[in-house]
Amino acid sequence: VHAGSAELGEGQGLLVWAVKPQMFGEAAAPCAGRIGGALQLSVMAGIRSDAIAKATGSERVVRAMPNTPALIGQGIAGLYARTAVSADDRALIEQVMAPTGQSLWVDREADLDAVTALSGSGPAYFFYVVEAMMAAAVEMGLSAEQGRRLALATCGGAAALGLQSDESPTVLRERVTSKGGTTYAAITSMQADGVGPAIERAVRAAQIRAKELGDEFGG
Ligand SMILES: NC(=O)c1ccc[n+]([C@@H]2O[C@H](COP(=O)([O-])OP(=O)(O)OC[C@H]3O[C@@H](n4cnc5c(N)ncnc54)[C@H](OP(=O)(O)O)[C@@H]3O)[C@@H](O)[C@H]2O)c1
Known part of the structure; x- marks a missing residue:
């Protein structure tokens, strides 16, 4: 206006x-x-x-x-x-x-502060994970472009599968995590590094910042 x-x-x-x-x-x-x-x-x-x-x-x-x-x-x-x-x-x-x-x-x-932390800022978390997957791809001898395609298609495909499935993300994860297998090795490494709690802390940091910005702008 x-x-x-x-x-x-x-x-x-x-x-x-x-x-x-x-x-x-x-x-x-x-x-x-x-x-x-x-x-x-x-x-x-x-x-x-x-x-x-x-x-x-x-x-x-x-x-x-x-x-x-x-x-x-x-x-x-x-x-x-x-x-x-x-x-x-x-x-x-x-x-x-x-x-x-x-x-x-x-x-x-x-609750909009939580929405901001989850879905508002969420695309950046996702791209951060994709960047790390791409870096790993290059370390393993693939090209950055091959890594980009594999990582993005995998994340997009997993999201589509999660949306269409009646199963929880936990069940979908466990299905591809047979004991002693490759996915098991990766998830065990992430658990040892505290990746899950680190992501929770990151989302909470965004929520706190959203609230602070609201206080700053008044109302
Ligand atoms: N981008 C996202 O994904 C996202 C997600 C959630 C919320 N938001 C929010 O969406 C809002 C817009 O973000 P954006 O990235 O689209 O910003 P943006 O590209 O900078 O757009 C701001 C718009 O406001 C206009 N504007 C600035 N001062 C004005 C004034 N005094 N009177 C009338 N119009 C004025 C600008 O016009 P001129 O170009 O002519 O200067 C421009 O069209 C922000 O409040 C942001 O927090 C964005």
Whole structure:
């Protein structure tokens, strides 16, 4: 919304906030008092819905935490709605988000910090693992490109299998981990190195940082 835009009112479309969190104050200032009761969707990391409602004067605020696979329609976004948001509003938001992939409503705004830590930042964790697999590929004499293809296709395939299967990730892992075998050797090495707990700590660090950013931006 730019300074010259027409007034937005209740039931008149949707206002999307997609500026950097640090820019929100500057972007909202010319709109304040002219938004009426319009429905708003924010994808800004960290800015809480209280702060958006206060800055814009409209309580009809939904926050979304998308992730980068949205670029190819395979994202998953966490959504949170303030109490003033109606069932029709939620349906509209779902429709707007649909081309980016799946979405998941959370009941508590604080849960968006966990969503940020899991799926918002998650693509980077995945690429970090792929980078390590590629480095191992090169150490073993494969080319970086061969490593990239093998690692990405394996991760993508495993994710697709996990999504389509009724079995838990644990069962799917155990199925390819026969005692004394190659996968067993790798998993035993990861367990000895504490890879699982290290990943849990990393996700918690992201959650803590998301909360800190929310506190920093107020609301
Ligand atoms: N990328 C992700 O996967 C992801 C995931 C979750 C959340 N987010 C959040 O999404 C938001 C946008 O991220 P992004 O990576 O898309 O940032 P970006 O590429 O920098 O886009 C920011 C946009 O805001 C516009 N803008 C800046 N100041 C403005 C103002 N005062 N008034 C009107 N428009 C203004 C910019 O326009 P100009 O180009 O003309 O300057 C630009 O189009 C951020 O809050 C980020 O935290 C992103």
